[in-house]
Amino acid sequence: MVSKLKNTKRLVLKILAALVAVLLVGGILFVTNAFVGNPITAMRANKAIKQYVDRKYSDLDLEIEKASYNFKDGSYVARAKSRTSIDTKFPVYYRNGQVVRDGYESYVQGMFNTLQRLSDEYSLIAKNIIAKELGYENNTTMVMFYKDEYENVKDILELDMKFDRTLPMETEVTIWLDLEEHSLETIAKILTEVHRAFKDNDCNFDKYGLYAENGGILVMVNEVTPADIESDEFTRLLEKAKNDENASGIRVFIKGEK
Numbered sequence: 489m490v491s492k493l494k495n496t497k498r499l500v501l502k503i504l505a506a507l508v509a510v511l512l513v514g515g516i517l518f519v520t521n522a523f524v525g526n527p528i529t530a531m532r533a534n535k536a537i538k539q540y541v542d543r544k545y546s547d548l549d550l551e552i553e554k555a556s557y558n559f560k561d562g563s564y565v566a567r568a569k570s571r572t573s574i575d576t577k578f579p580v581y582y583r584n585g586q587v588v589r590d591g592y593e594s595y596v597q598g599m600f601n602t603l604q605r606l607s608d609e610y611s612l613i614a615k616n617i618i619a620k621e622l623g624y625e626n627n628t629t630m631v632m633f634y635k636d637e638y639e640n641v642k643d644i645l646e647l648d649m650k651f652d653r654t655l656p657m658e659t660e661v662t663i664w665l666d667l668e669e670h671s672l673e674t675i676a677k678i679l680t681e682v683h684r685a686f687k688d689n690d691c692n693f694d695k696y697g698l699y700a701e702n703g704g705i706l707v708m709v710n711e712v713t714p715a716d717i718e719s720d721e722f723t724r725l726l727e728k729a730k731n732d733e734n735a736s737g738i739r740v741f742i743k744g745e746k
Contacts (some may be wrong), residue, residue, distance in 0.1 A: 530555055533564035533582040540587040541568050543579060548576060555582065563588070575601040575647045599645045603633050609651040614661055614691060621685040622678075628664040632694070633657045661686070662697035662710075670705050670742070672730065676723040679709070683717045705744040711737045736739055 533555040541550055548570055555566040562583060568590075569577035578591040578601075588706065595601050610631040619625045634657065635641040644657060665680060667674065679698055686693060696712040716725055716736055729738040 493580065494741075519621075530557065530564060532585070534566065534579045536585075536587055537564075537566045537568075537580045537582055540590075544590075545592070548573075550576075552580075573648055575599075577601060577603060584605060586652075596647070599635065599641050599647075602645050602647055602649065603635055606645075606649075606651050606655065607631055607633055610659070612651070612692075613689075614663075614686065617685050617689050617691065618663060618682060618745055621688075622681055624665055630662050632660050632662070634660070658694045659692075660695040660697065661691075661693045662699065664699045667700040667707075668702055670700055670702070670707050672726040672740070673723050675700065675707060675709055676726055679712060679717055680722065683714060703744075705742070708741040708743075713737075 527564070534552075537553055537555060541552055545568065549572055550568045550570055553567045553569070555564040557563075558565055564582040564735075565579050566582075567577060567579050576596050578595040580590040581588050607630075611613070611629055614631055615627060615629040618627045618629055633644075644655065667678075675698060679696055682698075683696065692714075694713070695710075696714075696717065697710040697714075698707075699709075700707045713736065716722060716738060719725060725736060725738055726740055729740040730742065
């Protein structure tokens with residue numbers, strides 16, 4: 489009788505252990521699916537996206553990357569990209585058993601890819617100038633084109649166009665530096681040197697921005713124009729902007745200053 493009770497107890501414990509294991513595995517799968525998606529659904533997404541692209545964009549010679557899961561909205565996203573056009577690439581979205589949209593109109597026809605590529609190329613040129621001419625080897629520099637200023641950006645841009653620093657679009661360059669000295673006199677001097685170096689290398693920007701951080705102090709200067717920099721009162725303009733006075737639209741923000 490005692491032996492029978494022991495065997496029954498062991499059986500109950502084994503069943504409970506199996507149930508716990510099933511629940512743990514189920515929980516892991518549930519969490520995994522919530523963040524990385526379901527492999528079967530991913531296969532269906534890849535198939536549906538390929539059929540969609542082959543049907544709608546058969547003339548573009550596209551290849552399609554494997555779909556990845558976006559846990560934020562439960563969609564699967566794959567990127568279609570051209571084998572011959574550097575600027576022809578766009579996402580395709582699959583959700584609830586069907587392709588719901590793609591980004592061809594905005595990314596390709598809207599020239600987002602082209603503008604981003606040109607911006608990246610110009611940013612690298614500007615970064616190298618600051619490193620070589622001014623010695624700030626660890627600078628981070630970004631050039632932005634403002635296409636919203638133009639009614640039809642296609643009048644200026646075309647797919648796969650070569651980079652041209654004389655492109656007739658408004659541009660802004662922003663530089664991030666690690667500086668030990670944060671005075672506005674120093675900032676004015678650096679921006680003046682940056683402006684000179686860019687002009688010497690045929691890089692003309694409509695606006696300048698500079699971010700400097702070190703020792704817990706952050707300085708942010710934005711909306712500076714070449715006319716501001718070339719002014720004999722540039723430092724005073726920065727001081728006025730710091731004190732929230734009207735200074736040609738310049739914005740100065742300093743955090744952590746004692």
